[in-house]
Amino acid sequence: MALAFTHAKYQLLETARIPIAIVGSAFFPAAAMLFFVVPFAGDHPVGATMATASMMMFAVMSTSLFTFGVGVAEDRAQPWDPYLRTLPAGAFPRFAGRILSGLAVMAVSLVPVLLIAAFLTKASVTVGGLLLGLAALALGSVPFTLLGLFVGYVMPTKAAVAVVQVIFFPMAVGGGLLTSPVDPPAFIAAIAPYLPSRGAVELVWAAVGDFSPRPITMVMLAVWTLAAGAAAVWGYRRDEGTRFA
Amino acid sequence: MTTEILARTVDVTRRYGDVVALDRVTLDITAGELVGLLGPNGAGKSTLINLFAGLRSPTSGTVELFGGSPRDPAQRRLIGVTPQDTGLPQALKVGECVDFVSAHFPAGVARGPLLERFGLSDLERRQIGSLSGGQKRRLAVALAFAGDPRLVFLDEPTTGLDVDARRTLWDGVRDFHAEGGTVVLTSHYLEEIEALAHRVVVVGDGRVLADDTMEKVRDIVGVRRVSLTAAELPELPGVVGVERQGERVHLVTLDADELVRELVRADVPFSGLEVRQTSLEEAFLAITARPAVLA
Incomplete structure (x- = not known):
């Protein structure tokens, strides 16, 4: 396990040396906060809180899909990856290190959203609510991390970049992250319950405000998580089998 | 040891x-x-x-x-x-x-x-x-x-x-x-x-x-490549690889001296004789083609 932290440390070091990568994953949620949440819901305590929760889910989705989808695809393309396999550690530390460093990047991308919410809106949350909300975000990130891993293991980098975007945007909009939690447009109300982004964000809403998640979204979140998990395991095994059989 | x-x-x-x-x-x-x-x-x-x-x-x-x-x-x-x-x-x-x-x-x-x-x-x-x-x-x-x-x-x-x-x-x-x-x-x-x-x-x-x-x-790797222009060649000893490019024949051999002596003795008409050290790659290709020479 210590080796997993070593891997995470050096992966973060590599990421930090090209800071634009972190700026990129922190930029969109922060920009969306400034352009949509602050002017339209900033003065409304409940609205601002819920919208901030949505934006944090947005940040978590984008970092999980991109860091894992594109990151894993890039690693697989480098001869460094097979070299690491010759070290006396096996594949686990590398894998665990990637998850840990992904979580760290995710945390960093949440900071600007939290700061904007705290200083520029009337959003409010108790300490317990905040911690519960962060836990809900971590839980909600799982299906997207798994989807990202799946994409990363089955596709080359260029394809992964495109596919991750194609997955990300409809899920974010369709799940209702950019619209009102209680009164969304009709087509979003129709499709949202079947998307994992909805189930995930409902957990966060429930953690920070007065919101009860619906059973259908919870069931669909579980279904997506299991399906994405199965796909990620399949992709990982297939990749191992092709490259290291 | x-x-x-x-x-x-x-x-x-x-x-x-x-x-x-x-x-x-x-x-x-x-x-x-x-x-x-x-x-x-x-x-x-x-x-x-x-x-x-x-x-x-x-x-x-x-x-x-x-x-x-x-x-x-x-x-x-x-x-x-x-x-x-x-x-x-x-x-x-x-x-x-x-x-x-x-x-x-x-x-x-x-x-x-x-x-x-x-x-x-x-x-x-x-x-x-x-x-x-x-x-x-x-x-x-x-x-x-x-x-x-x-x-x-x-x-x-x-x-x-x-x-x-x-x-x-x-x-x-x-x-x-x-x-x-x-x-x-x-x-x-x-x-x-x-x-x-x-x-x-x-x-x-x-x-x-x-x-x-x-x-x-x-x-073994001391293989030489003997190139010459000739229409037809008799069976020659010690040749481990032959390659023909039109009139030009390239013979890969372990003993270039003996091969040339044999060519002269056989009295075949040839011209443009050239003896070169083969690259390692060529030597291996020749050896690979006839692994028996190593036995």
Whole structure:
């Protein structure tokens, strides 16, 4: 396990040396906060809180899909990856290190959203609510991390970049992250319950405000998580089998 | 001299789809040896190293590393492998990269002396992306020694290095061997194998064609290419390969002098006689085409 932290440390070091990568994953949620949440819901305590929760889910989705989808695809393309396999550690530390460093990047991308919410809106949350909300975000990130891993293991980098975007945007909009939690447009109300982004964000809403998640979204979140998990395991095994059989 | 076997293959075959990369190869690597693996591209050298490093498993037969399977990470604690220098993490500094690799081993070496040995001390704080090709190559080779190994596999260690850098690297490898280390080295360069290896294994078409001392193999590789323009040629002794390009005939032989004498004796009309040293690659192709000449 210590080796997993070593891997995470050096992966973060590599990421930090090209800071634009972190700026990129922190930029969109922060920009969306400034352009949509602050002017339209900033003065409304409940609205601002819920919208901030949505934006944090947005940040978590984008970092999980991109860091894992594109990151894993890039690693697989480098001869460094097979070299690491010759070290006396096996594949686990590398894998665990990637998850840990992904979580760290995710945390960093949440900071600007939290700061904007705290200083520029009337959003409010108790300490317990905040911690519960962060836990809900971590839980909600799982299906997207798994989807990202799946994409990363089955596709080359260029394809992964495109596919991750194609997955990300409809899920974010369709799940209702950019619209009102209680009164969304009709087509979003129709499709949202079947998307994992909805189930995930409902957990966060429930953690920070007065919101009860619906059973259908919870069931669909579980279904997506299991399906994405199965796909990620399949992709990982297939990749191992092709490259290291 | 100890005879402890550090690594071995027994009757190993490895296929990639329809392609047979290794064909029933049996090989022992004994402690303290400095073995050169010689052969053209696609001969199976890299596959053999990948098997020893645990990256691949054999289609049939067994591969052993320190008495166990190289697929088991614990068996790889005493080996070192060179990464391809194109894959080194560009954003890390030289010292960090060494620390990262040595963190995987129970007995990682101190980075100072290691960098010193490979002439990298001045580059410790430089990002890998800013190094020259030769500097990256030296770092890649140094990484094979980061875990204080007993056995290192060096795949084409000096490709792309200038003469000075190559000699520095050879000294590093010789020092390691002099301290009791075991080395398996692949190279395209006969000169490199000659400078370092004591035992030479010639691989071609997935088989071991020769496995002998440096001197013996040097004789085998002393193949010449005799080219001439002639319409028709009689059966000639000692020819291991014939290639025709229109009027021009290229004969690959182990004894060019005898071949020319025989040509003159046979009284065949020919012109434009040319005798050249073959490249290693040509020699191997000839040997591979007629493995019987080695018997």
